[in-house]
Amino acid sequence: MRVLVCGGAGYIGSHMVRMLLAAGHQVVVFDNLSTGHSLAAEPASLVVGDLLDVPLLETLLTTQHFDAVVHFCARSLVGESVSEPYAYYENNVIGTLNLLKAMRAAKINKLVFSSTAAIFGDPESELIAESHPVRPINPYGSSKAMVERMLMDAARAYGLCSVALRYFNAAGADPSGEIGESHEPETHLIPNVLRAALDGRNTLKVFGHDYATRDGTCVRDYIHVNDLASAHTKAIEFMANHEGAHQFNLGNGRGFTVMEVIEAARRVTGVRVPFEYAPRRAGDPPVLVASNAKAREQLDWSPTFTEIEAIIESAWRWHQNPRF
Numbered sequence: 001m002r003v004l005v006c007g008g009a010g011y012i013g014s015h016m017v018r019m020l021l022a023a024g025h026q027v028v029v030f031d032n033l034s035t036g037h038s039l040a041a042e043p044a045s046l047v048v049g050d051l052l053d054v055p056l057l058e059t060l061l062t063t064q065h066f067d068a069v070v071h072f073c074a075r076s077l078v079g080e081s082v083s084e085p086y087a088y089y090e091n092n093v094i095g096t097l098n099l100l101k102a103m104r105a106a107k108i109n110k111l112v113f114s115s116t117a118a119i120f121g122d123p124e125s126e127l128i129a130e131s132h133p134v135r136p137i138n139p140y141g142s143s144k145a146m147v148e149r150m151l152m153d154a155a156r157a158y159g160l161c162s163v164a165l166r167y168f169n170a171a172g173a174d175p176s177g178e179i180g181e182s183h184e185p186e187t188h189l190i191p192n193v194l195r196a197a198l199d200g201r202n203t204l205k206v207f208g209h210d211y212a213t214r215d216g217t218c219v220r221d222y223i224h225v226n227d228l229a230s231a232h233t234k235a236i237e238f239m240a241n242h243e244g245a246h247q248f249n250l251g252n253g254r255g256f257t258v259m260e261v262i263e264a265a266r267r268v269t270g271v272r273v274p275f276e277y278a279p280r281r282a283g284d285p286p287v288l289v290a291s292n293a294k295a296r297e298q299l300d301w302s303p304t305f306t307e308i309e310a311i312i313e314s315a316w317r318w319h320q321n322p323r324f
């Protein structure tokens with residue numbers, strides 16, 4: 001297959017690119033490098049461009065043949081989305097609409113879309129299944145929920161086949177150590193824990209320790225980035241015989257508190273991670289854990305990195321010697 005990976009120079013997208021290339025597919029990456037790295041997209045061919053550049057997008061899609069598009073591009077900082085909502089709706093909603101229109105013009109009708117647990121807002125239950133109401137509480141989550149809605153409408157009107165994958169907390173790095181997570185600023189827990197382990201002056205801030213959880217800190221479902229990538233491959237296969245717009249929650253189905261992650265990082269790195277308690281971070285739900293039953297049943301997908309230590313260990317290999 002020839003696959004266009006939008007956002008393939010980013011953290012999760014670059015792991016997808018590697019997996020597709022390893023399976024023998026041809027891959028073109030489209031990325032504006034706003035948060036991605038050209039080295040991360042190698043050795044796929046990289047088109048540097050923006051989803052807001054409609055002529056460039058249309059030319060790429062109509063002059064080259066693609067069997068499917070995998071779309072990772074987004075702004076994805078929850079706090080920033082609250083202070084700059086227009087930037088989020090512009091990039092995540094209008095950018096995606098431009099992509100959908102260009103796909104329609106080029107008669108490409110298969111899309112895998114990066115959605116998020118943030119569409120669920122403050123969850124009603126600890127284990128979140130696809131039947132849970134979609135009620136985002138910040139513009140980032142709203143922008144992703146809007147795209148899911150567009151995909152349902154596009155399925156009915158234009159026959160677009162799509163799979164929206166709602167990731168919980170992406171974590172870890174490719175075991176080769178050649179690619180991994182590199183964001184500036186870094187807001188995610190595991191890279192910040194490992195930065196603190198590497199440099200004792202980077203004291204980790206633990207946001208809130210008065211939640212109604214087993215140790216007072218937030219619970220999250222950490223899912224390895226290569227397990228997310230393999231779910232995209234399964235989603236592409238799924239679209240070969242399923243029409244319409246589909247949604248799947250992707251996680252390990254098990255939650256860990258911030259303190260449990262810090263303790264697991266100590267076991268992996270041998271370093272007692274320096275931390276201090278800080279106030280709660282606005283918009284953090286206490287517990288987010290995925291039910292992955294639907295993905296297991298319908299996509300025939302299951303995570304391979306089921307232990308938090310194995311996930312952290314792969315990230316540790318990357319953070320000790322990052323290439324970008």
Ligand SMILES: NC(=O)c1ccc[n+]([C@@H]2O[C@H](COP(=O)([O-])OP(=O)(O)OC[C@H]3O[C@@H](n4cnc5c(N)ncnc54)[C@H](O)[C@@H]3O)[C@@H](O)[C@H]2O)c1
Binds near residue numbers: 031036076116168
């Ligand atoms: N990291 C997580 O835990 C997580 C959880 C849930 C959902 N997601 C979603 O998964 C996707 C990938 O996340 P990530 O952590 O790899 O992010 P990332 O920032 O590392 O990757 C996004 C990539 O898209 C590119 N990009 C952004 N806007 C673009 C535009 N308008 N035109 C062209 N390229 C553009 C960036 O340069 C970057 O390479 C995002 O859509 C994010 O919302 C991530």
Ligand SMILES: O=c1ccn([C@@H]2O[C@H](COP(=O)(O)OP(=O)(O)O[C@H]3O[C@H](CO)[C@H](O)[C@H](O)[C@H]3O)[C@@H](O)[C@H]2O)c(=O)[nH]1
Binds near residue numbers: 167192220
């Ligand atoms: O330095 C840090 C970083 C994080 N945390 C805490 O660790 C937990 C996990 O935080 P992350 O920032 O790693 O992840 P989030 O759960 O906030 O966000 C993830 O899940 C969201 C869905 O709710 C979005 O999809 C988002 O893109 C994705 O990164 C939270 O309780 C957070 O408060 C800290 O204590 N200190």
